[in-house]
Amino acid sequence: MGGFSQTKVHAALGSSYQWARLMKNGGLGLLFLLPALCVFAMFQWCPIVYGLVLGFQKMIPGLPPTWVGLANFKSVLSDSLVILSFKNTLLFVGLCLVFGYLVPVVVAIGIMELRRGQGFFRLAIYMPNIIPGIALYVMWLWMFDPAVGLLNQILGFFHLPPQEWLLAPKTALFSLMLMATWAGFGATALFYMAGLSAIPEELYEAAEIDGAGVWQRIRHITLPALRPTMTIMLLLQILATVQVFQEPFVMTAGGPNNATLTVMYQVYRYAFVYFEFGKAGALGFLTFLFLFILSFLYMRYSRIAHSEEV
Amino acid sequence: MAGRSRTVISNFDLKRRGVKIGYIGCVVTAVALAIFMIYPLIWVFMGALKTPKEVYEIPPRLLPDQANWANFVTAWRAFSFPRFTLNTFILFAGIVLFKFPITCMAAYAFSFLRLPAKRGLLLAFMVTLMVPGMAYMIPSYLILHRLPLFHVNLLNTYWAFWLPAGADAFAILLLKGFFDGTPRGIIEAARIDGASEVGILSQIVLPLSKPILATLFILNFMGTWRDFLWPYIVLRDSSRWTIMIALYNYVFQSRILTPNIQLAGMMLATIPPIAIFLAFQRYILEGVTFSGLKG
16 A cells, blocks of 8 residues: 555656655655644644634534524623632632742742752652642542541641631632642742752852842842743743632532632533533633733733843 | 852851841741641541541541551552553553654654754644643544544543643653754764664664653653543543542542541552652653743
């Protein structure tokens, strides 16, 4: 089969010399790229385009899709659960940034200063990152338990009133944030440490000789040097937390009373609970648009910041 | 990082009283943080060793009267670890057989071969790193439900996991970055000696790229072991569940197991990643600083 088609191609090209030249001028490269092109077309590029189109269709698996214009977007945006999911997601993103964004910077700077045991502390804060997601949820399910959980034991130790954590609408989202921050903290701090270790020692040396104090060194050397890392981490954390889904899906099923219903959870429900793939596509499209604009703004901002430095 | 002789605070600073107090503050914070991170792990481990009665005991105690190691055996059986671990390994074997050849060949093409519109092609691959993962989930599901051109339903088969996994721009990026460091002279010499491109890739470039291949191998194994959402959506049949799907179903769906057994199962599912992490720390952290950019 392969040999046959090759001779056909040879005949079409006239001579094997031309065939060899075609191979040399990029044909061979494309041949090496072919498997990747196939899987990327099928499972990356096609889904991206499909995801954009899906929101404008009424789609039930097994039936031919029909075009419905903006109907999906209208019904999605007038769904009170969607509005609630926007609020919950924004609150979650905000809470995660308060606890998971600035604190790791401080911790990273602090740990880098330690004269002894740095390796141990790095390992200790990174440890929770290694626990697989579902195992983490099993663990925290019992940590959160109002009767026997560790968190209420800790509150009791400080003579604070016990909480219901995942079971109360007021604290459920906060609890998920606490768990996510505990689990993701170490990787963020490690990332900052990599940035910190890239700062030339001579800068500190020179600043000290010139009489700059410790705070001044942190303010005028460490933080400016860390700024690019901090901006990209801000973007990455927002991108990741806006898409929060697995935690509420597994631990609270969106409850209690939809207090942990996030946007992506609503997308999942549209698709796999109500089988309204068109609406799922529309809401997914809106989220994607939001994240895309955010990334675009970041790139513009960082380009401006970059050109200012040059 | 090990070779650093100084950071913000110099040894001279430490002789000053204010700085010394600040430094002690750093140490105290670090210790408190380490306890905050490690103590829950110890607490959970002790929970796995308790009897159900001890778990529900009030006031709670950290240590059980005696360590019930048998809980781990019970969990091993209750979660059908042998079967579901095997499934996880089948998923990983597919990754090694599909993703590695596909991405290695693509990276080789980008590094060493002539390509029409090379920059544009590379951009088309890398753009997929920017698209949030959730945006793929539903279209990919529908595509697998009815594969274009072939019109077959791949849901509930391992292909639904293997095929999308092959489209990994991050692996291509990592491999291309490493391949680019291979001395061009060796490649040119091999070409002059008449070696084929496949030969150069398999005999010269890949053997020189063992560190990055090892990193990818480990990261992919950890990834497959931890992966939950996508396998859960496409592998609904319990005969194809992975460990994580089983853990989810047995703990959060059908609440029949006692907490000590749940925690023992959780511990068993956590041991392989922790063991691999401790053994291959260097390779993994190399990848983390990179994958951090991926988000």
